[in-house]
Amino acid sequence: MLVGYMRVSKADGSQTTDLQRDALLAEGVAADALYEDRASGKKEDRPELAACLKSLRHGDTLVVWKLDRLGRDLRHLVNIVHDLTQRSIGLKVLTGQGAAIDTTTASGKLVFGIFAALAEFERELISERTIAGLAAARARGRKGGRPYKMTPAKIRLAMASMGQPDTNVSDLCRELGITRQTLYRHVSPAGELREAGNRLLSQSGTRSK
Incomplete structure (x- = not known):
């Protein structure tokens, strides 16, 4: 079964999901299998996305118009797809820079594997910078962590x-x-x-x- 997810950034009616809806319907997603949020991409509270992910079952495929409609950032996106993969659920992106991603195919899995590797690389860089910063601070006699609120x-x-x-x-x-x-x-x-x-x-x- 194909399940579609759509999102626009503004809830004031100045943006519509018509383009996304038409593309998802043309792909074969049924009208009653579409989920829509009106929220910023950085906003964590997206109830329709949560409902969409919960509704997916083994063998289903989640279809989105563009990658930026789905994840808040690269790490969030990788976590979503990792969860979908664990549940044997596919992801297909119709257009944009992620259009080559279709985890139901071997080539699509390879493309997403590159995204996952980049996200892991980013996490390691952040960790290394944090450790290096704490070491440098200790060398100057400063300790890491938050300053005391009590004085x-x-x-x-x-x-x-x-x-x-x-x-x-x-x-x-x-x-x-x-x-x-x-x-x-x-x-x-x-x-x-x-x-x-x-x-x-x-x-x-x-x-x-």
């Missing part, structure tokens, strides 16, 4: 405030720009310093009394 100054304010019976914890967290979890990890409800708070103060050269 020694915030800890001292939290200790003083938490010791007051009229302190509103939500207001305090909002004022300090931290979450309750972060607050309680460093300071107890009674305003006493906890291990994480003591460690942060020690690292900054400030000892608690």
Whole structure:
């Protein structure tokens, strides 16, 4: 069975799927087997795509007008086709740069294999750059990861405030720009310093009394 998927970027009616619909119908996709989204290509929430992929069964073929109608990016596209392949579902692209892709044929599988290899190459490059960047930072005495949201100054304010019976914890967290979890990890409800708070103060050269 052939199942078609269409997408336009704007939901205000300024773009239509007429061209895609005509091409899919001409390819042999039944009108009741067409799925349509009106959303940006970068948008993750595409309910009709999710419904389309869920409806596909062993031996079916997903037909799209162009590759950019289907995936958000190369990695997303590779993941979709990998999932389809695992389920013995084909993918056919009718036009554009991906028109040679038809995973129901040997040559089409070869073309898509090149796409998959490029996506894997991209992932490895990103990983290598990240590792190299962290190593360079460590060599300069810096550690990787996110900076602390809690600071020694915030800890001292939290200790003083938490010791007051009229302190509103939500207001305090909002004022300090931290979450309750972060607050309680460093300071107890009674305003006493906890291990994480003591460690942060020690690292900054400030000892608690």
